[in-house]
Amino acid sequence: MNEQISLQYICRSQINRKILDGESSFGKLRLDDLINNWIHDNSGILLPYNIPSKYKRIVSLRGHESALWEKNSRLDKKFRENNSTEILAFYVPFHMYNVNSDFSEWGIYIYQGALEIITNELLALDSNKLGLTEKDLRKISLQKILHHEKYHHAIEVALTPLYENQKSGNSLNSSTYLDYGNLKSRKPEIALIEEKFCNSHVAMQAFPTPYLKRNKSNIESSFEVNEYVQQFMRTQPPGYRDFQDYLTSAETTSYLFDQMGLPQNPKLIRASASAINKAFKNRQIPMHIILD
DSSP, X not given: OHHHHHHHHHHXXXXXXXXXXXXXXTXXXXXXXXXXXXXXXXXXXXXXXXXXXXXXXXXXXXXXXXXXXXXXXXXXXXXXXXXXXXXXXXEEOTXXXXXXXXXXXXXXXXXXXXXXXXXXXXXXXXXXXXXXXXXHHHHHHHHHHHHHHHHHHHHHHHTSOXXXXXXXXXXXXXXXXXXXXXXXXXXXXXXXXXXXXHHHHHHTSOOBOOOEEOTTOSOEEXXXXXXXXXXXXXXXXXXXXXXXXXXXXXXXXXXXXXXXXXXXXXXXXXXXXXXXXXXXTOTTOOXXXXXX
């Protein structure tokens, strides 16, 4: 199985010999190339996961965005019971593979109808103060979800020796992130702190509305609705609602190293903090919609 996974990633990503040797016609490798190389080299330690059979209808986000704003009564009911972002979307690490051979990608998964829920929550917070419409908030709802899930991705990148400067001192190894996952299972409070970090990242982002006419004026204006996004997050469970409005990548890395018992090596902390920042800009994270 693991050998098949290795071959699958080589074929699917068209990784050639130059890329596997750390070379590229474009110079330095992109993060997605480094991840594909890592998957190829470490297929033997990947952990299996399985998406429940009732969620086998999975499509790429690209080209199917409209499904995110379709009404989903079952998802809405689950969200009302929990108010957690993880009810609406989740991140599957590249340290895992799907045992369902029909679908085996890591990345961000968003449930059909998830953004319809967030959009309505933000509209309720506006209460006609700015006269926002559902259309105005659709892109913002998607950005909110993606910023949160991308930080989960960034934490995985921080704890994986992908870049050369992350390999110094041998503090990070191929199983570091898996060990971190085991630690979260033993100590749920650490998992909650990760959610705090993810929403702290969200709270630091700008969420401008499209330029639209307001108050019967011919002047088009854009409004920053970060405050609404933060109010929405404060209604979520512990961890999620405990975000702060300022958090550096170095602070995140230092905390992770401390929890993992890794040395507080300034050079390595800077390297993994830099990796976090690069992960934010990774446009090649696979993104999917789970259809109801």
